[in-house]
Amino acid sequence: MLLEPSASFPDMPLTLPRLIGWAAQQFGDKAAIRELGAEMSYRQLNDLRRQAAKSFCAIGVNHGDRVAIWAPNMAEWIVAAAGLQSVGAILVPLNTRLQENEAADILRRAGVKALLTTSEFEALAPLVDKDLANLSHRIMLPVAGVAPTDDPRSWAHFLTLGEQVDDAKFIAVERAVNPHDSADMLFTSGTTGKAKGVLCSHEQNIRVFQTWSVTVGLRSDDNYLIINPFFHSFGYKAGWLAAIICGATILPMAKFDKQSVMEVIQREKVTMLPGAPSLYEMLLADDTRHNYDLSSLRLGVTGAASVPVQLVRDMRDKLGFETVVTAYGLTESCGVVTICRPDDEAEVIASTSGRAIDGVELKCADPQTGVEVARGSEGEVWFRGYNVMQGYFDMPEATAETITADGWLKTGDIGVMDAAGYLKITDRLKDMYIMNGENVYPAEIEKALYAMSGVAGVAVIGVPKAPQGEVGMAFVVRKAGSDIDATAVREFCAAQLASYKVPFYVEFIDALPLNASGKVVKPELKALAAQKLA
Template identity: 50%
Template sequence: MTDILPAIPTIPRLLEQSARRYANSVAIEDGDLKLSYADLHLVAKIAARALMALGVEQGERVAIWAPNLHEWIVSALGIHLAGGVLVPINTRLKGAEAADILARSGVRVLISIGDFLGVHYPDMLAEHAIPSLEHVVVLRSARAGQTSWQSFMTLAEGVPEAMQQQRSAAVAAESPSDLLFTSGTTGRPKGVVTAHGQNLAAFAAWSDIVRLQAGDRYLIVNPFFHAFGYKAGWLAALIRGATILPHQQFDAQAVLRRIATDHVSFLPGSPTLYLSLLAHPQLGEFDLSSLRIAVTGAANVAPELVQRMRQELGFESVFTAYGLTECCGLATVCRPEDDVQTIATTCGRPLPGVELRCVDGDGNSVAAGTPGEVLIRGFNVMQGYFDDEAATREAVDRDGWLHTGDVGIVDERGNLRITDRLKDMFIAGGFNCYPAEIENLISSHPAVAQVAVVGVPDERLGEVGKAYVVLRTGASLSSESFIDWCREHMANYKVPRAVAFVAALPLNASGKVMKQALREVAAR
């Protein structure tokens, strides 16, 4: 890593360095707009000064709730240049879910999309109390009385550039760079705090391994609110001098068209993304000759899929990786020399400087090839959960090992294969779904007495949720109306795709729902 890039301690330093190194290269193409690296640096500094004009202080949290747009990146870099902490909000969340994160993180400034997916996003917060929130900046389709992106940027005129430079210079490698909320087994999202230096070190190494390079045209379909789209996405592109091509929503035909017209060379995504492209009836009509590198993860990949990605989509190399939000989103990755079987059946080896081991129920390391809980230790482990010391101590032990809750096997060559989960989490189309959180949301339905959600196999999405519901006495509810209600009250990927109404849930002697029994029923 150090042979190619010098150590970069902070994102402000990274942007400054990349603006010099790749000054005239295109950093972002978003529709008709093209921003060079030099111009991106300039506009990000304006955004930083505008945030400072709103009173944003060093270390203050600022949220972004928007799809993949060039303004998202400019806003995030502005937050970092102002010494702030980025809080990305999932665009699939409903008002109550987003308001909870905003309130708990004490956000005063929210940068939000206006109209998206048939909804005006600021309206979704209108009925929810967020005591700290003072300013909402609307990126596009601002309404009368709202602060538009354009008017927000003019606020920079009131802040001298020297003040912004001082603020950026005060950011250190250990300064928190972001606060990403990830759900836990308690059913309530937890905020993961990571720092500038560890994120940059992780994704400089990742970029080396997967051969992301200057001049690559990187179509980022993975959402910016997720570590895959943010850190392995535009942040890695800025490290390498690649061109960022933001994409707002996945649609197979639209992505195929963009590959052909925008000459996309670098395309990470979940296995579902590639399966959808391969299944498209007009696949052969698109010129995919520009494709070079694919990076995937979040689920095991069939060897046949890797072969088809190479043969039918034309990728030179396919990489698989593993990580979780609590370790900057990255822990292991396959290497260029790995064979198809290794790429498809493992998540590769740890990053340089990262340790990995699997342990039994007593915390003892297990032999190679033996299943155990996956533990990670290294520079990439989070600083902790926001305002939750107890949860932090539970996740990261005294010796610095992060307990992932995933069950895996490490082979003789050090490659990791994820085999199961200690927790009940399932992954739908690349999104982590936590049954306890979904169950908490469903429990507010007036007809529901009890509910348990489990992940079940799905050909297209990998896994989807199935709900087992005990109705209140005298209540009636159809499957269709139940699922429609869920779609109104939670992000789409969390919505159970099937429901079974049962007289009672299977419980163990201590009164806990036996999820494995439900999985076995679902598998019949």
């Protein structure tokens, strides 16, 4: 099923290179990106995008090759991504919180040919380079405040390489990019703890966020502060891609800091500020916000965790947002499945994740039969439409397990849908929990901890905690004679996993509760956690 182009964008191109060329014609000298006092117009963005694309051609990046970016939010991230996608290569964003072994695993399995990173991650190079036969190029992106060097791997040097590429040859390569070509491969963990590469096409991304932009009311006169990381759908697709679709001005923020956020809102007259609920809660809790002019704020989009009704009201009444909406999505949906509408009541925005975006079917189904359950009853959330991923990279069995023969994608989330089609997520089949907007899969943490000396058994669950939304609680059974403590457990995890995966709470118990088949009964652990946290 394909969505007909919105009347707001009747001539929207359906590949990224054509989209940015179109935006250059539509918005010309309007600011596309403003960062650290420097400004890039839409016309300049298109020129730089083409320059980067020609340089990718020069180093031998071809249609279908995978190119990774492992760097914080910056203008060069956008130019690099657009450049590599302009030659038909597939973007592989890497989470900046990954440990080197996690990053190396993704680079290896994705067969990445070129890696763009910064000196911040250069110290991890020995391990990341290990056994990566396909990785032939490393390009160093600039770091704010650090003087450029003569390093032949530098971004500045890289951009000169395209000068040797014939224009006619490049134009042919660019025009060969098809709307159905894979544009990106974002990795998401699964219940086994093994990351899966989710493939989405140019057309899917553009159609989904064209619809998203119209629904939330993103406009060309918006100044869009993007704190959400570019390695995530929220910062990449609902971030700079949506901004380009609408002609908004992109304000990238590399690292979150409350004071810096408020300073930028005041200085740049920020109108669009999306984020996890914890972002707004931190701003509301900071009394120094009264020292800043935040009156420009117009549009807030949140989700990824439960949203208190009072938070929605406070965002409107105390932070001054005209529009607040919540949404639900996953990497396998290009980032969006459902969304509230701007005119929905605060209670609806806080208590539901909205209804399906236009052109997408949604149902809560019996996980065994796929038959839709009665409205108001719990079922597994299934959706079907143009936003269903192309599949998991090099994992046909996992793809077949997730997408039915008739096109329904089984999310693994449990939800309730009301008569009007509004969805409320109530549980997760996959045991996943969400900390500060990041999906965390207990199986991955459990696998890591089973390798720790002194651990006889372990189970991890998510428990509520403000302002993060949820954090991890690890229940650990010590081996006889072991004296490991909570600090040792956390330090071991921190050496193996990204920081957001490290359990916040560690509890030691004599034995894990098991059912007749030997599986951990996590509801019992959740009850125990509730007692301890009470």
